[in-house]
Amino acid sequence: MDRFDIRGGVRLAGELTIKGSKNAALPMMTATLLTSEPVILRDVPDLADIRNMHRLLGELGCTVEYTASDDIEAPGGVMRMQATDETISHARYEVVRTMRASISTLGPMLARRGAARVSLPGGCAIGERPVDLHLRGLTALGADITLDSGDIIARIPRVGGKRGRLRGARVFMGGPFGSTVLGTANVMAAATLAEGTTVIECAACEPEIVDMANLLIAMGARIEGAGSPRITVHGVSELGGVDYRVMPDRIEAGTYMCAAAITGGDLTLHNCPADSLMAHMDRLQQMGVTLQYGSNLPTADLMRARCRVCASVPGGRLLPVEATTQPHPGFPTDLQAQLMAVACLADGNSVITERIFTERFLHVAELSRMGAQLYRQGPTVIVSGVPRLKGAPVMASDLRASACLVLAGLAAEGTTVVNRVYHLDRGYERMDERLRALGADVVRVSEKEAAV
Numbered sequence: 175m176d177r178f179d180i181r182g183g184v185r186l187a188g189e190l191t192i193k194g195s196k197n198a199a200l201p202m203m204t205a206t207l208l209t210s211e212p213v214i215l216r217d218v219p220d221l222a223d224i225r226n227m228h229r230l231l232g233e234l235g236c237t238v239e240y241t242a243s244d245d246i247e248a249p250g251g252v253m254r255m256q257a258t259d260e261t262i263s264h265a266r267y268e269v270v271r272t273m274r275a276s277i278s279t280l281g282p283m284l285a286r287r288g289a290a291r292v293s294l295p296g297g298c299a300i301g302e303r304p305v306d307l308h309l310r311g312l313t314a315l316g317a318d319i320t321l322d323s324g325d326i327i328a329r330i331p332r333v334g335g336k337r338g339r340l341r342g343a344r345v346f347m348g349g350p351f352g353s354t355v356l357g358t359a360n361v362m363a364a365a366t367l368a369e370g371t372t373v374i375e376c377a378a379c380e381p382e383i384v385d386m387a388n389l390l391i392a393m394g395a396r397i398e399g400a401g402s403p404r405i406t407v408h409g410v411s412e413l414g415g416v417d418y419r420v421m422p423d424r425i426e427a428g429t430y431m432c433a434a435a436i437t438g439g440d441l442t443l444h445n446c447p448a449d450s451l452m453a454h455m456d457r458l459q460q461m462g463v464t465l466q467y468g469s470n471l472p473t474a475d476l477m478r479a480r481c482r483v484c485a486s487v488p489g490g491r492l493l494p495v496e497a498t499t500q501p502h503p504g505f506p507t508d509l510q511a512q513l514m515a516v517a518c519l520a521d522g523n524s525v526i527t528e529r530i531f532t533e534r535f536l537h538v539a540e541l542s543r544m545g546a547q548l549y550r551q552g553p554t555v556i557v558s559g560v561p562r563l564k565g566a567p568v569m570a571s572d573l574r575a576s577a578c579l580v581l582a583g584l585a586a587e588g589t590t591v592v593n594r595v596y597h598l599d600r601g602y603e604r605m606d607e608r609l610r611a612l613g614a615d616v617v618r619v620s621e622k623e624a625a626v
């Protein structure tokens with residue numbers, strides 16, 4: 175497995191273009207299952223999770239063609255998809271276990287094909303991750319759901335011997351840790367083809383849901399209220415094809431903002447979804463980072479803004495911060511680990527609390543190996559800032575925890591070896607090359623090279 179060797183201490187400077195969003199693109203790809211017409215997505219990043227979804231849609235009877243962009247600064251490639259065989263509806267465990275977003279195939283497949291069999295994803299490195307809310311939502315729309323051999327088997331009951339349709343209903347998507355993002359996407363997608371009106375209460379308000387709703391609307395769906403806690407979907411009998419540009423990745427943008435912050439750097443991000451990052455930018459500003467993003471621009475422009483992040487605090491260190499993860503528009507769980515890396519070097523005590531995935535702290539023990547002073551009490555970590563981190567070999571079996579360790583390595587004295595970067599490759603396209611272009615001393619060492 176590849177690793178990154180990072181020699182820290184270089185102040186990052188320069189410009190980069192934010193890629194299309196992985197978490198928006200994954201459920202959007204499954205919209206292909208809702209129509210027999212072609213679905214074209216642009217700005218799709220070239221990532222392991224996207225390749226897994228590509229493979230899964232192939233197994234579910236879709237032709238999928240991805241044209242990657244050679245330009246490292248392009249926001250992504252073009253994905254052309256079309257469902258050509260609607261008889262196979264089994265998302266197998268072998269694919270689903272590599273990528274939880276596979277669960278997003280359930281709603282679209284059920285709504286269009288009348289039946290779907292999707293392996294239960296099981297737990298992952300950041301926690302248990304149940305799908306009960308997805309199943310409850312689809313059941314409310316009239317699906318008959320059972321479990322067999324670890325698979326979810328969903329069917330729309332037949333009516334008078336004929337294939338039935340899902341029925342509009344009032345569905346509540348809130349759980350103990352807030353609304354579910356992929357659950358909302360699943361139910362919203364299924365409801366587009368249901369008979370009658372569906373009202374999704376306590377819907378996830380994440381920008382990826384808004385982007386998904388806009389894609390479905392462009393396909394002919396009738397959806398109102400996406401981005402608010404109540405989404406109304408008036409079912410239609412058919413959806414058509416679409417050519418759509420995926421929103422930029424707010425978590426990639428937030429991570430590079432942290433890279434500027436932790437190295438005292440000065441970065442300009444293009445195609446930056448500043449509008450979706452207000453809580454994160456607010457935390458960084460509290461720490462003393464300067465952010466310029468044309469705050470008076472209309473919202474649509476703020477989703478693809480030019481954003482300058484400058485963290486050179488003359489002769490000083492960043493200030494400590496308090497951050498608690500919350501559903502959007504609160505501070506996102508997917509940036510908790512990265513902000514913690516920055517807080518490790520702040521001048522004082524920071525308090526970071528994780529409320530979405532309460533066990534999402536794989537980075538804590540690894541940061542400690544680099545000299546960070548961290549004290550965990552349940553879902554809260556007190557970060558007692560230190561003047562410097564020291565390079566060390568580290569590893570984390572989670573995407574965002576790995577990004578946190580790369581950030582720590584960029585600022586640490588000496589060499590940090592981040593092992594098993596395939597986790598990073600799931601969510602950050604060519605991160606080593608992109609960091610090098612900004613001045614960082616990062617080398618990817620492939621497994622083969624490492625063995626020599």
Ligand code: EPU
Nearest residue numbers: 197275303304305306307308349351353354355356530531
């Ligand atoms: N939950 C339930 N029941 C459910 C579904 C979720 O109790 O049926 C709980 C979860 O255990 C968690 C909370 O609700 O405590 C929120 O989970 P959610 O369902 O919103 O997560 P998700 O939709 O599976 C997406 C992103 C994650 C991101 C979360 C939260 C994708 C592909 N994944 O997951 O992204 O952390 O929303 O914002 O969109 C990442 O990119 O690193 C990542 C993990």
